[in-house]
Amino acid sequence: MSFTNTRLIDFKQGDQIRIAAFEGGLRFHEIFSQYGLFPGDVAKVLRIAPFDGPMLLEIGGREIALGKSLAARIIVETCACDVP
Amino acid sequence: MRCALIGQPNCGKSTLFNQVAGYKAETGNFSGTTVTFTESKVRVGGEVVELVDLPGTFTLSGTNPAEAEARRYLNSCEVDVIINVVDATHLTQGLELTLELLALQRPLVIAFNMMDEASRLGLRVDGPALQTKLGVPVLPLIASKGQGVKGLFLSSLETARRKLSAASPQLWNGDILQRHKLAQELAQTYVHQGERRLNWRDRLDDLLLHPFWGYVALLVILFIFFELVYGLGRAIEGPVLVFFNKLANDLIRTIGAQSLWSELASGLIQGISGGVAIVLPYLAPFLLGLGVMEDIGYLPRIAFLMDSLMHRLGLHGKAIVPFILGYGCNVPAVMSTRILEDRQDRFLAAALAVLVPCAARLSVVFGLVAFYLGPGWALAIYLFNMLVIALTGRILTQLLPEDTPGLILEMPVYRVPTLKTVINKAWFRTREFIVEAWPLLIGGSIVLAFLTYYNLSPLIDSLVRPFTWILGLPAQTGVPLIFGVLRKELSLIMLRQALNVSDFASALSPLQMLTFTVFVVFYVPCLSTLAALRRELGWRSMLAIAGLTVLIALVAALFVRGFGSLVWR
Secondary structure (H helix, E strand, O other): OOOOEEEHHHOOOOOEEEEEEEOOOHHHHHHHHHOOOOOOOEEEEEEEOOOOOOEEEEEOOEEEEEOHHHHOOEEEEEOHHHOO | OEEEEEEOOOOOHHHHHHHHHOOOOOOOOOOOOOOOOEEEEEEEOOEEEEEEEOOOOOOOOOOOHHHHHHHHHHHHOOOOEEEEEEEHHHHHHHHHHHHHHHHOOOOEEEEEEOHHHHHHOOEEEOHHHHHHHHOOOEEEOEHHHOEOHHHHHHHHHHHHHHOOOOOOHHHOOOOHHHHHHHHHHHHHHHEEEOOOOOOHHHHHHHHHOOOOHHHHHHHHHHHHHHHHHHHHHHHHHHHHHHHHHHHHHHHHHHHOOOOHHHHHHHHHHHHHHHHHHHHHHHHHHHHHHHHHHHHHOHHHHHHHHHHHHHHHOOOOHHHHHHHHHHHHOHHHHHHHHHHOOOHHHHHHHHHHHOOOOOHHHHHHHHHHHHHHHOHHHHHHHHHHHHHHHHHHHHHHHHHOOOOOOOOEEEEOOOOOOOHHHHHHHHHHHHHHHHHHHHHHHHHHHHHHHHHHHOOOHHHHHHHHHHHHHHOOOOHHHHHHHHHOOOOHHHHHHHHHHHHOOOOHHHOOOHHHHHHHHHHHHHOOOOHHHHHHHHHHHOHHHHHHHHHHHHHHHHHHHHHHHHHHHHHHO
8 A cells, every 4th residue: 555645736526634744834834834734634635626627625624725836836646545 | 790701713603692682793604793792772671781893713723814803802801600502413622612611611501402403413402410510500492583691691690690611621621633533522522413304404515515416506596586676676766766856856946956956956866766666675675685595505605616616716715705785885804804815815805705796786786787778788897897806816816926725614504594694784774874874975965065066076077077978977976976976876866966867868878878887886995994904904905906906997987988889880
C-alpha cells in the first residue's frame, strides 16, 4: 500500500483526500485555517467548475470553494480507503 | 450595560441583531455582509442594553480589516457581556472562535443558532453537557424565527451581573492547531449525527452548479430578474409621468408661464416626479429581487461559477460580491471590498465596481434607453458595460503586479428567505434614496430652475462643452452631467428640464440617447461613492479612480457614437 503525495488540484470530482500540508508560508496557513482547513483533515471533492474554475470541497460537513491557485498549494494524500 | 454580538461570518449575528433592534444591520446569506459594527439600544426585561453587532470573524487573530475591527472593539471598549453566536450546523469551526473567546476571561454566553437547520441535518447537540464542560451558559437559538431570543438576552444580563466567565481558562489557551483539535474533540463528544434528511435543497446544486446547466440557469435567473424589474418599473413609470406632466402644465397655466415662480414650481414638480416616476419604480423591485437572491444564498454560487471569468479580470470569484452589490448601489460595493484580504485586490475591485451601473444609473438606462428605444437596447448597454469592465480589468492587471491569493469562500446552504427580512432590507436601502438622494434631487431641480430663469446654465454648459461637443450631444446636456456627480438620477431628471421637453424623443436622436447614457454609466461615481472610496482606499486612490472613470466614459461613449453613426446611416 502506498501513499502518494500530490496536490489537491490534480484530483477529480468524487475523490476522497486527506490534507497533508500547505505551501506558501504563514500567509497561506492563515488563509486556510480561517476557513477551517487544517493538515490531517479529510475532505471530498464535490464539484469542479468548468474553464479551470474553483473546486468545491466538503470538509467537516461544510462546503468550501477553493480557487485553482489555492488548490495548488494544498498537498494531499489519498485516503487509505480509496487505495485498491 | 453593553452586549457585543460576535461570531463567524454568516452565523446569523445580524439576523439576531435585527430581531431585537429593528432593521438596522444588513444581512445576507453570504460571508461578510457586515463589515463595520452597528450599535443600538434595546430594552430587555425593563433594562436598557446597548447592543453591538460586530463583523463576522473566523478568529480573533485574523488579518483582514473586518476581523481587525472586531478585535479592536472587544479590546478597546467596555463590554459587559459577549454573546457568541455559533452556527449549530458547523460546530467544529464555530467552537474555534468560542475557545479564543473563553481565553479572554470575560462574561460570555454562547448561542447555538440555526437549531432548526441542524435538526434537519440530523445533528443533535447536547447543550447542557457542553455548558457544564465550558462553564458558561449555552443556549439554543433560531434567530430567523425569533425563537430563543428572549431567553438568550435574559441569560446574558444574568451573566453580566454575575460576571460569569470560563471555568478553567488554562484549558482553552493554545495555538491555532491545538484549538482546532480541541474544537473537533468537543464537537465529536457533544454532537450526535443522526440520520440526515436529504431534500430538494441538497439536490439543487446539482443543477445550479452544473458545468453546463449552471450557466444556463444563471442566465435564465438574471434574465427573469431583469424582465421583472423592467416590467414592473415601466408599468408604473408611464402613468405616473403622465399624471405629473399634467399637474405641472395645470400649475404653470394658473401661475402664468415665464415667471420665476412658475419655473420654480415646475422645477419642484420635476424633482418630485423624478423620484416617484423614474427612480422608485425600478429601484424598489430591483432591491427586492436582489434581497431574495442574497437571502436564498445564490450569490456565492455565482461567485463559484464566475471565478474563472473573474480571473481574467485579474480578480477572483469573491470579488463578484462588490460587483453584484454595485448593481444596487456603489457605496456598499466599495465598502464590501474589505472582505478581500489583499490591498491591491481591494483597489482593483473598487475601481471596477464603480463602473457597475448602480440602481441610480439603472433609472437612466431604463428611463431613457429602454423607455424610448426598447428593453433590448438597455440589455445591450449592460452587456457593453460588462465588456468595458472586463477590458479595464485586463489593462489594470497588466499595469499592477499581480499578487492575489485566489478564491476561498464558504458555500452556505440554501435558505428560504422570510418575507419580513427581504422587505425590511429593500426598505432599508430604499429609505436611503428617499432620505438622502431625493431631497438633493428636488433641490437640484430647483437650482436648475433658477439657472434657467436667470439664463445662467449656458455658462456651465460652455465649461463642459468640449465633452458634449466631442460626443455629439446638445450643449444643454452640460448641466445635467455636472449635477449627475451629486446623484446619478439627477442626470436624467435635470435633462428633461434642461432640454425643456417632457418627451426626450423630440430633443434627442436615438444615437444621442445611447451616447449620453453610456457616458453617464461610466463617468465619475457619485459624491457618496467618492466619499466611500476615500474612506476605504485614501485620497490618492479616489482621485485616480475618478480620473480613470472619466477617461473610460469618454472612450466608451466615443466608441458608441462612432459605431452607432455607422449603423444608423
